[in-house]
Structure formats: C-alpha cells, structure tokens
Amino acid sequence: MSPTITGVEVIDVRFPTSEKLDGSDAMNPDPDYSAAYVVLRTDAPGGLEGHGLCFTIGRGNDVVAATIRSLRPYVEGRTVSSVTGDLGSLYRELTHDSQLRWLGPEKGVVHMAAGALVNATWDLAAKEAGKPVWELLASMTPEEIADLVDYRYLTDALTRDEAVEILRAAEPGRAERTARLREQGYPAYTTSPGWLGYSDDKLVGLAKEAVAAGFTQIKLKVGGSLDDDIRRMRLAREAVGPDVRIAVDANQRWDVDTAIAWMTALAPHEPYWIEEPTSPDDILAHAAIRAGQPVKVATGEHVANRVVFKQLLQAEAVDFVQIDAARVAGVNENIAILLLAAKFGVPVCPHAGGVGLCELVQHLSMFDYVAVSGSWDGRAIEYVDHLHEHFTDPVVVENARYRPPSAPGFSAAIRPESVAAHRYPEGPVWRARLGGDQ
C-alpha cells in the first residue's frame, strides 16, 4: 500500500540580511531574505518528506505561509502515489481553486503559494524515484513531459503537439548531454560583486575575485543615480577587462524613455544585458526599450506567469528569459516557459539567489539542457553566494559551473537547526533582534 501524506507543515523562516545590505538594489533597499517553507510529512518507512519553498524578502512571508496552509486540503490525506503519479493534475487543481483563483488569477501570493506546494510534491516524487529532479524530468518521455503543462492561454503560441515535437527533437542527444553536464557542470554567472549598497572598493575587489574564480560574466545593480552607474560600470569594466560580460539590472526602476536614455549612456561600457528595465507586467514597454537602445533586454524574476512570458516572446520584447523557481506555479509552469523559450529560440538564463533559488532552479536549467533546448550556448544560471550553508544539499559552484546535484530530490531542504534558529518571530535570531517589540 502506498504511504500517505499525513500533514503539511508551513514555517515562516527569515534571515536578517538587511543588516549587511546584501541583496540591496534600486527597488529593494532593505530585504530580509525569507522563505515560506513547506514540509510534506508522510508515513512512509524511513521518514520520506517533500520540501518546497516560496522566497520573499521579509514582510508578507507570513501571508504566503497562510495561503499555502489554505491549500493543504489538496494534498493532506492523499496517498503519495496519487500525488506523485499525476503531477500535472495536482498542479492544475492547485492553480484553479475556483475561489482562490479570484485573488490572482495565477499571479502574486496565491500563485506563489501554489508553486511552493507544487515544488514540494516534485521533491517527493524525485526522492521516491531515487533521482534529483533534473534527472527525473530528463528521464521522462516527450509525451509525459508535455502532459505536465497547462496549455490554457498558450495555444496561440504553443500547443501540446508542438511541445512534443520540441521534446522529440531533443531526445537523440540526451545521454551525451547528460554525460557532458556531469563532466563540465552548467555555466554560472555571479551577482555577488554588484549590490547597490556596496562601496566602489568592495565592488572592484569582488569583481576581480569573480574573474579569478573563473566567472566570465558578472552583474551590477543600476538605477539609483546615472553618474554613480557610469562610474561603477567603468570601474567594473577596468577591473574585469574587455572579455568578461557585465550584465546590469535596474530592478524595474524606469519608464520607457528613462530606460532608453540611461542604457544609451551606459552602452559605451558594453553592458551585456539590461535586466528588469521596467515593470514586469509591461510587455510593450520591454519591446520599446529593446528597440530603442543597443543593449540586450532580459526579464523574468517578477514575471507572474506563463501568459506574460508568452507575450514577451511573441512581442520580441526580450533577448533572455529569466525563469524563477519559486514565483510561478513551480516545476510544471516552468516547463511551459522552457518550452515557449525553445519554441521562440530565446535562451533561458534563470534568476537565482534569495533563499534556495539557486538550489531549485539549477535542476530546471539542467533539464532544459538535456531534454528541451538541448543547448547551453549563451546561457548561464545566476549565482549569488548567500545562505547556501543553510541547505542540506547546497549548490556546488566550481570554476564558475554548477555541478549537477546527485542526491534524490529538489535540493530544497533547509537544515533543521537553521529552521529552528530563524523561525519568525519566535526563533532565537529574531527574538534577540525584536527584543521588547514581541
């Protein structure tokens, strides 16, 4: 008999990152990196558990946790096999609750909450299968993968038949690419030098360290002041030389005209892409910015769902698609986005950092390489060297490449002692800080 999912625990975990300005940018001056952390408990022998999370930057983490709890009836009490045996159906159920849907639809808090649960069920499925998620996905047939996607609102750009066709075209080289991935790892780039709160000296020092560590791409936050950005861009360019790519990231700071003027001013220092130049909802503005200045355009970490990604591709508004493991509704919706990007021939360079986003999203890029786009040319996963020590299966980045995870699951488990210390507001880390406020 199949074991049962006996309970869903949801924990508000927060790290006081605002104290060091790690993660500071033009729109997010003081983030406390946080996770609404999900643990699916089962009665399987050996204590099988499924882990997932939604990343937030502090306030509101409790709201996401409460929303995940409101979705528990979809999972609790079901047999593990009924969930892991049909991960397409569960994803659709979670994203189409007829009442919660009103609060999206398919966006914001309710969608992120669904994503955390979906990802936790993928962790469970991969552990059951004894494989890391990337390998579990890459071992499925084109038809099985295609059935994980919800094609509603996609068929003007991607049908199930087209998805199967894309996946079949990538089937022949799977074994070879898997071997190459294990040998070389997946390309990474680093954002660690470029946070807006860092001094020039810290920026230059970290940029040089990044190059010494083998990175061929770094990223700087921009959008505070144009003079500062020109100086920082110049310093970074001098530090890394002409051959290292320097992406810049405005975190949604600008309107169309400002973006075009600002990027035209930075262009002589050859930024590789401009990331999030404006609102993540603004497909037409991204298209106008892409057409109006010489630097390539990237976005995605705040793009709410597959419908907006579809339009960014249809409107030729982006040169790079930046999926995020924990904003859309988990693995299933990200497969739709990988397929859309493959259809339109646009490379996927995931957003990561935060809490556990590197750990999660590496699986999706590796799956993309092995079984969807079949390529890593022009692609790299963001890497930020924060908070990995709190994970039981942390990412390993060596010589600027992500080593493929080998442990079964989704690499989403947070160490029990880290959870205990950082529970909000009752964990000791927060009790000490909140003091008399509690």
Add this chain to the structure above:
Amino acid sequence: MSPTITGVEVIDVRFPTSEKLDGSDAMNPDPDYSAAYVVLRTDAPGGLEGHGLCFTIGRGNDVVAATIRSLRPYVEGRTVSSVTGDLGSLYRELTHDSQLRWLGPEKGVVHMAAGALVNATWDLAAKEAGKPVWELLASMTPEEIADLVDYRYLTDALTRDEAVEILRAAEPGRAERTARLREQGYPAYTTSPGWLGYSDDKLVGLAKEAVAAGFTQIKLKVGGSLDDDIRRMRLAREAVGPDVRIAVDANQRWDVDTAIAWMTALAPHEPYWIEEPTSPDDILAHAAIRAGQPVKVATGEHVANRVVFKQLLQAEAVDFVQIDAARVAGVNENIAILLLAAKFGVPVCPHAGGVGLCELVQHLSMFDYVAVSGSWDGRAIEYVDHLHEHFTDPVVVENARYRPPSAPGFSAAIRPESVAAHRYPEGPVWRARLGGDQ
C-alpha cells in the same frame, strides 16, 4: 488638533451565495461572495470612521484580511488630516512597501489589500469634507486630481501634463453635468438574468423583467457549452427584442482560436460585447480576438493594475474598459485608468456586483462623467441586484439609472447586524452551516 486614526479593524465577512448559484459562471461555479472589510477607527467627536473593502469569492478572504492587517502601520496612529490631506502619498506608500512589493508587484493579494485601505481613507476624507466621494473628486482642481496618480510605468502613454490637459478640457461643463446627473442618474445595465446556473425559464423571465424595469442592456454568462450558449442567446434575444443590448461574458474561459470561433457562432444574435474572452493578463490575445471576430471586446474586472490597462489601450485590444473598485489600489489607481481611457477615447463601463462593488464604483463613473471624460455616451455601470440590503447607504437604481449618492463618504459601510451575522467562521450564519466542522 486633528483627530487620530486609533485603530484599523479588519473583518472577514462572507455570504453563503453558493447555495443559490447566484454569481455562477464558467470559471466561478460556486462563489461565496465575501469581503475583507476595513474599518478605520478615529477619536474624532461623533465617531468618524472610514470604511473600505476587498471583494473576494470565499476561500482566501482570510488571506486578504491578514494582508490588510500587515499594512496597518502605514495608517494607525497617524492624524486624520495627515492621511486625508495627502491621499496621493499614502497610496504610493501602501503600494510600494519595499518588502511586500516582492509579492506583487502591484498585483494580486497585496495590491487588493492596499486598495481596501486606500478606499477606506477616501471614505474618511469624503466624510470629513461632508460630500460623497464622487462629488469630493469632482470638486478638486485638475492639478489636485492629477497629483493623486502614480505615473510610474505610465509616461509612455500618459504624463502628468497630459492628465492635467484632459482634466482642464472637462472643467467648463462640470456644473451642468452635475445637475444633469442629479436629475437623470447614471446609466446602468443588469447581469441578474444571465448567470450560468439559471434555467432557461428563469433566464427568459428575468430578461423580460429587466426590460420592463427600463434596462436597455442585459448580460449573459457564456463559455460552458456552445450549444447552450446559442440557445440561451436566442431565447434572450427573443425575450428582449432587437433593440436591447445583450452583452456576453466568458469569464476568461477561452484561448484565442476558441474565442474567435465561439463569438463568430454567436454573432448572428448580435451580442453587444464579449467580456473577458481570455486571460486578463493577455493583452496580445485580446487584440487578436478583437481583430478576429465581429463582436466588440471588453475586459477589466481581473486586470491587475494600471500598467496592464495601459497596454490594453496601447494595443487597441479593447472597446470597453471595465474598471473594478476593489481590485486595483483603490480610487487613486482607478483615476489613472479613467485618465488613460479618456486619453485613448475608450468608454469605461465598470464591473460591479459582488459585495459592495456597485456601491463603490458608481462614485468613480459619476466622477468620470463630471470631470474626466465628460460623457456618458456608450457607458453604463453594471448592476446586480444582490446583497445591497447589507449596506447602510445602498445603491438606488431606478428606471435603469444609478441615482447619485448624497450621503458623505464612499457608500462602503456594511450594516453592523450584517457584519455580526456573517463574520467567518464565527458568525451565526456560518456556525449553523459549518456545524461540526468547527
């Protein structure tokens, strides 16, 4: 000395509407119409209070209520005058909380929560001024109105200067239109006949009643089955005759091809508009549907924010803009949308119904008529005859026109006995239904 906002009470109020299939449509089969209801308490003599609400359809109402509570620090303890004297700044603070913004940005639960608070502060301001909200707005100068808007992400379509120009152009006729509004009321249309769960007989009976009551436009829900829709559309057309407009509403049911095929099949019965044919996020799909079949296109009740409305207008994707009083961030963001619609020359026909949406949104259309577009030609506010008895200042629709409210405020106050009865889950209405579950 100005009185102080001493507290923000947030109450989860739900009505068990799913029992009668009132409000049923192709995507929302079983709504329990609900409100996350906000009461701003003050220490002003006479018990001045500000009321606002976020409408939901049941599950998740608690999540919105919790999110509103997390925004209380922006309001609690402030003087009434510091809030009501600068309603532009407070709106920007509420929508740009540097941490909660991550959960949107400006969409879904966090945005709706901000909207409920913004609307409650408008109720407070209007009561202080001794005017209904529509009249308070219509008494402001073009510059004062223009300063209520956040132009971020709008300037490629609407600048503050252009907003002032639009408002100045409508200034001369304000007094005359106010008088005409008081005399004639604002046009309404009714959705009451057309819920998907109703029998053919009920549909025909209610459609005839609507015409007898003076309505020149009704609305039917569609999107369940094409055969049913053709039959229902034919029955409705026979019941109301050739001169009454019959709008249809698919509640996001379709992809592009299906929408075009379905509406082409319904077109012989002359539907007035097709509402929400597909995802509210899909600007390009709305444009394709508008271009691909003969029926006019309307959307808006689920459009997340002004940025998406802007694009629907830029892409010529809609013939009607359907604002909702409680989905975007309240009065301020709706003023931006009214100005965008005026700029593009597209009429605004608000979504209403739900809990209190008619009560709230009538103020915005009346303000639009007096001071923004200056016209009610081709415009009508949706009217649904549900739940008005629970409001202390319910809408008055006579001969298919909304009478302009005269009581100071935003008409958002729910009767205390209704709140007490319908509190979820502890009110007697729910205790009786939930029984042993609690």
